[in-house]
Amino acid sequence: MTSKILKSILSVAVAVLLSSIIIITGVFYQYFGEVQENQLKDELSLAASATEQLGERYLEGLDSSRYRLTWVASDGTVLFDSHADATAMENHEDREEIKEALISGTGSSTRRSSTLTEQTIYEATRLDDGSVLRISVSRATALLLVLGMLQPITIVFVIAIVLSAWLAHRMAKRVVEPLNKLDLDKPMENDVYEELSPLLHRIHAQHMEIKSQMLILKQKQDEFDQITVNMKEALVLLDNTGRILSINPAARNLFHTGIDCIGEDFLTVERKQNMRLALEEAKVQGHSDFRDKKNSKEYQFDLSRIDSNGKNHGMVILAFDITERVNAEKHRQEFTANVSHELKTPLQSIIGSAELMENGIVKDEDVPRFIGRIRKEASRLVTLIDDIIRLSQMDEGIEMQYEDVSLFALSEEICDTLSDAAKMKNVSLKVTGDDGVINGVRRLLYEVVYNLCDNAIKYSNLGGSVKVSVVQKPDTVCLSVQDTGIGISPEHQDKIFERFYRVDKSHSKQSGGTGLGLSIVKHAVQYHHGKIIVDSELNKGTIISVLFST
């Protein structure tokens, strides 16, 4: 800034200086030249009249150092010269001023000396006798004058430089000072040069734009944070060198790390081989996934490369807890295997019996026994299928009709139905307690009580007893079925509600159950948001209580 101002000031100063020197020198030179010429003419006319009267005597008596007088005869021969020996001088006939004077009476000319620094002015006049008297004077040229002034000019020039430097510095400072003092955070509140207001307006507009964009960005970041902080899935973002950009709390828990791992390589957080291989694969193919056990849970890891405009920007790692899904899958597989097995057993028995009869191996008196077996197995199959249908209905979670059901009345009804079976094993069957009305699905509650009582009778020893009691409390109804049967050992108590689980591994047909009864009980109770409590001791008996909240 300063140097620019200095340059312009200096160039103006130099231009003014030079032009004024040229103009002044020119004007004065012209003026003084004219004055000198007139003086010369006057001198010449005086000298001419004196020469005409006194001749050479006058000229010789004249003592002139300033002027040079030359007397030339009409044929050009020099008769006298005040500064040189006349006889040694050449003929002056062809000199311009002499020629002019010989013709018109007066003549004048200006000639430059060989050094260019001097100029000689000649004036000539014809005397009466035809000879010519010439006067001449030397004067300095304009160039010499200027050269003579070189010293003062240089001084002025130096002063001009110093002055302009100082001025430029001050000016630059004064111009820049308000600019430096500009408050760019509040551009519209500045009071400076008018010329700056477009700039300030522009800055103000950009300020506003940046502010609004920052706000939008912050909102988006907040949204992103809110989502990632609250999501159950673990999410990690990596940059293209594998360093962690962002890691949500779920992921921090999963990998046992803190927030300070941001900026570190992901390898420092998880260095297992399958993760390394998956990262490599995702880098090449764009996506990869794998399953792994971590913190005793099963996780599915999904890795995706982030591409934008054909450039790799990093990686997203997403981990879901799939423990439940894996367990459910396992259960389903087990269930399918069990169902097929359970369905196959009676069918095999039916086919066997039928084949024996078909081939005529069975004696006539045995035929009814075989047919009886076929019927028994077929009806077993039907019960089994019924149970499965019931279970799958409950699995589907179809809405069923709710109504007020008295557990006491229901239990009595069931005991009536089961009285024959009980009599066969000589088991006493008794229902005691309160009315126990709850709001529920009658059909399901029937299944619960029926299956519990059925089991109690089935696993009772001969001559045992089964007691059903309904106890009503302020906000719960408890139905418990107590038997004096074989009991369930503690290690089996958790598992008896699993489908097809049998305490007796031989799956004996002796008891005639399908292995689904308690599973149906569990689902039905869950449907009513109830609770099952098993209290049993091996060879002493079992109490299974079901708690319903009213």
Add this chain to the structure above:
Amino acid sequence: MRNRFDEQLFELNKKIIEMGAMCEEAIASAAKALTTGDVVLAGKVKADSNAIDQMEREIESCCMKLLLHQQPVARDLRLISAALKMITDMERIGDQAEDIAEIVTFLNGHTMEGMEVIGDMARETIQMVTSSVDAFVKKDVTLAEEVITRDDVVDDYFSRVKHGIINLITENSADGEFALDLLMISKYFERIGDHATNIAEWVIYSVTGTRKEV
């Protein structure tokens, strides 16, 4: 120039972690093969060990390049020299895991009946290796010191295994070859524990600049 150096150091750090992880996996596979008698898994450990050897050479040349081209000083120099020492220990761990796996293939599914203590010893050793690599990853001196003290536990396990084997022999319930194999395996685990201790010591050196007094 400096940026490039930092990048190379970062890369070196990454590679050491990777190699540590490879060792962890090799020894874990070897231990699993031992307890389950899985001969196929034991065969895989050999490939792991070869990969570890490869990695050692890679890291070695990486360290040499850094030393020659960048003339590191202070902490950086310590990291690189510690790395050079550490990879030797890691490579030995890989080799010993391979040796264990090789014995497992000879055992031919022979079970560790009466010698469950070897399984405990394996778990403890794996823990030590994992902790020493963790200490390197986190540059955690406390954890490294913990690893060094844990070496006594593994040494103790070794003497217990030894007594167990002596008992087996006096009871005549194990043949001589099997007893020797067991002894070798437990010795390998004990050596792996020592290597983990060395790694932990180098971690302490790279962070603090002082070698632990032995």
